[in-house]
Amino acid sequence: MAIDWFPLWLSLEVALGATAISLAIGIWLAWLLANRQFRGKDVLDALATLPLALPPTVLGYYLLVIIGRTSWIGRAWEAVTGSPLVFTWRAAVIASTLHAVPLLLKSARAALENVDRSYERAARSLGASEWRLFWRVSFPLARRPIAAATALAFARSMGDFGATLMIAGDIPGRTQTAAIAIYDAVESGNTLVARLLVLVISILTAGIVYFANRLEQRRHA
Amino acid sequence: MIQATISKTLPAGPESPEFSLEVEFEAASGVTVLFGPSGSGKTLTLDSIAGFLKPDSGRILLDGRILFDAGAGVHLPPQKRACGYVFQNQALFPNMTIRENLAFAAAAVPRLERHRRIAEMLDRFKLTPMAGRCPHELSGGQKQRAAIARALIADPRVILLDEPARGLDVSLRDDLHTLIHELRASLKVPIFLVTHDAEECFALADHVLIYDAGRIVHRGTPAELFANPGTAAAAKLLGGFNIFEAEVVAIDPGRQSSRLRLLGEEIAGPHLRGCFRGDRITVCVRPEELKVAARSVENGIRAELLRTTAKAQSIRADFGGGLIVDMARETWRGLEDTARSGLWVQIPAASLRQLS
Numbered sequence: 001m002a003i004d005w006f007p008l009w010l011s012l013e014v015a016l017g018a019t020a021i022s023l024a025i026g027i028w029l030a031w032l033l034a035n036r037q038f039r040g041k042d043v044l045d046a047l048a049t050l051p052l053a054l055p056p057t058v059l060g061y062y063l064l065v066i067i068g069r070t071s072w073i074g075r076a077w078e079a080v081t082g083s084p085l086v087f088t089w090r091a092a093v094i095a096s097t098l099h100a101v102p103l104l105l106k107s108a109r110a111a112l113e114n115v116d117r118s119y120e121r122a123a124r125s126l127g128a129s130e131w132r133l134f135w136r137v138s139f140p141l142a143r144r145p146i147a148a149a150t151a152l153a154f155a156r157s158m159g160d161f162g163a164t165l166m167i168a169g170d171i172p173g174r175t176q177t178a179a180i181a182i183y184d185a186v187e188s189g190n191t192l193v194a195r196l197l198v199l200v201i202s203i204l205t206a207g208i209v210y211f212a213n214r215l216e217q218r219r220h221a
Numbered sequence: 222m223i224q225a226t227i228s229k230t231l232p233a234g235p236e237s238p239e240f241s242l243e244v245e246f247e248a249a250s251g252v253t254v255l256f257g258p259s260g261s262g263k264t265l266t267l268d269s270i271a272g273f274l275k276p277d278s279g280r281i282l283l284d285g286r287i288l289f290d291a292g293a294g295v296h297l298p299p300q301k302r303a304c305g306y307v308f309q310n311q312a313l314f315p316n317m318t319i320r321e322n323l324a325f326a327a328a329a330v331p332r333l334e335r336h337r338r339i340a341e342m343l344d345r346f347k348l349t350p351m352a353g354r355c356p357h358e359l360s361g362g363q364k365q366r367a368a369i370a371r372a373l374i375a376d377p378r379v380i381l382l383d384e385p386a387r388g389l390d391v392s393l394r395d396d397l398h399t400l401i402h403e404l405r406a407s408l409k410v411p412i413f414l415v416t417h418d419a420e421e422c423f424a425l426a427d428h429v430l431i432y433d434a435g436r437i438v439h440r441g442t443p444a445e446l447f448a449n450p451g452t453a454a455a456a457k458l459l460g461g462f463n464i465f466e467a468e469v470v471a472i473d474p475g476r477q478s479s480r481l482r483l484l485g486e487e488i489a490g491p492h493l494r495g496c497f498r499g500d501r502i503t504v505c506v507r508p509e510e511l512k513v514a515a516r517s518v519e520n521g522i523r524a525e526l527l528r529t530t531a532k533a534q535s536i537r538a539d540f541g542g543g544l545i546v547d548m549a550r551e552t553w554r555g556l557e558d559t560a561r562s563g564l565w566v567q568i569p570a571a572s573l574r575q576l577s
Contacts, residue, residue, distance in 0.1 A: 118312040121273055124299040125306045126326040126375055136325065140316040 007181035015158035018096035026104030034112040052102045060166025092168035096157035107149030111142035148215040155208040223248050223379055223411050226279040227269045242435040248411045255415045256422045257432030263415040267381045271306045272299035283378050305377030309384050311368035313356035319367050320352040327374045346370040362393040382414045398424055419460045431455045453503050453576045462505040463545055469500045484542045486522040489570040503576040508547040510572040514565045521565035
């Protein structure tokens with residue numbers, strides 16, 4: 001029997017896309033929270049953490065409301081691209097991104113706040129713009145823990161189930177990711193497929209976690 | 222030229238009481254030492270000049286340019302202040318080599334000129350052999366030189382050195398002092414140096430601001446402060462002064478002299494301004510201005526010797542009542558045998574300075 005590897009590839013692609021997007025958003029938010037004082041900072045902080053705590057189906061429901069075909073974002077997307085946003089692999093990327101951002105944000109913020117203030121003061125005093133200070137000093141000094149968090153965010157995005165199911169559905173060959181395919185395979189008694197996917201996902205994730213831990217440890221060495 | 226009036230109140234923290242900084246000073250080129258105990262507001266002053274701390278009120282002018290003016294709502298960001306700040310921990314970027322650290326600071330300089338200037342700085346601060354190394358591979362002295370080179374490369378209008386000798390051993394400290402003397406001679410900008418080491422203060426300062434609890438308690442050239450520390454607080458901070466409570470027994474304005482009761486004996490004192498008979502005053506005298514004698518001397522008091530301590534250049538004798546005298550080794554050798562039968566300490570009237 002030929003094994004359908006599509007769900008695995010889709011999961012990797014979705015995870016890659018979600019990690020890239022959440023890296024940009026997470027680092028920007030982390031910088032904002034670590035360096036700036038503004039009104040509503042606490043609210044933003046709480047909102048950005050919420051996806052970690054909310055049940056995935058609740059998150060999925062909110063997403064359906066926000067980007068569904070009847071919402072203005074959904075309609076705008078459909079008007080521009082000609083096809084709906086929900087129940088496509090793009091929706092899976094959005095669901096995974098939402099889970100990955102808080103993970104990255106937490107670690108990146110802690111890492112940025114850990115950078116000795118005197119380096120930032122020195123850079124400012126030497127005339128460096130905030131942009132230059134960030135990319136030449138703060139980010140390089142915080143890059144190890146941020147890289148470790150990125151690896152974990154990737155693993156987390158690869159395995160999202162609830163929110164992805166709610167918003168991208170379970171369309172074999174189109175939106176069926178590995179996590180969902182495993183559920184399907186177990187439900188339909190297809191043990192071989194389930195076992196294979198579980199094995200591959202486990203090995204991949206274990207590898208990523210090991211790599212992330214190594215990154216963290218070298219920082220302390 | 223820098224002129225500053227700074228007032229800042231820091232609210233009480235979990236482990237610190239409320240702190241208020243109220244200082245006013247001006248400084249031309251040359252070394253101005255901010256001297257005082259830890260936590261007296263010296264570093265906060267540097268931070269206010271550099272723009273890391275926003276005072277509650279006041280005004281800071283550098284070469285006529287307004288860096289901060291509470292009234293006009295001006296608070297220039299650190300980037301626009303042209304302050305060469307050398308941090309206590311040097312703050313060399315650990316992810317860059319020494320050359321890259323210098324290049325980072327010289328980013329605004331055109332490319333060719335930048336390379337020339339980096340090479341010049343590396344050479345001047347004897348850093349050329351380690352230009353390609355990262356800060357953690359450098360010794361303490363090298364790091365300190367690199368930090369100063371980095372601060373200088375962008376042509377600062379003022380140099381701020383926060384305890385530059387901290388963590389350096391004696392010989393490196395001397396090298397650093399030589400370097401600071403060279404900077405002082407070659408640069409026409411004010412140099413501010415924070416220290417709580419009196420030796421360093423006297424060795425480097427053109428002008429001293431003595432800090433205590435957020436206030437400047439006294440100021441002057443090292444020679445002036447040495448001659449007259451002005452206040453008891455300043456005398457204690459500078460260290461090495463004998464400080465006594467004395468009672469004014471008589472005043473003789475005609476002869477520019479007075480009589481004082483000090484350590485239980487009556488001696489001649491200097492001319493005292495604004496004092497009356499019966500006033501209690503504080504006076505100080507330097508340990509090397511006192512003389513020890515084996516027999517009764519003019520204006521001497523009989524004192525009980527508690528112990529002697531050998532110092533690098535002299536002998537220090539501690540007498541009862543907290544009286545301290547420094548003398549040459551030969552002088553002590555001549556007195557050592559008679560010490561047991563009692564000693565007199567001569568206090569020249571002119572050496573007694575009144576403190577407020």
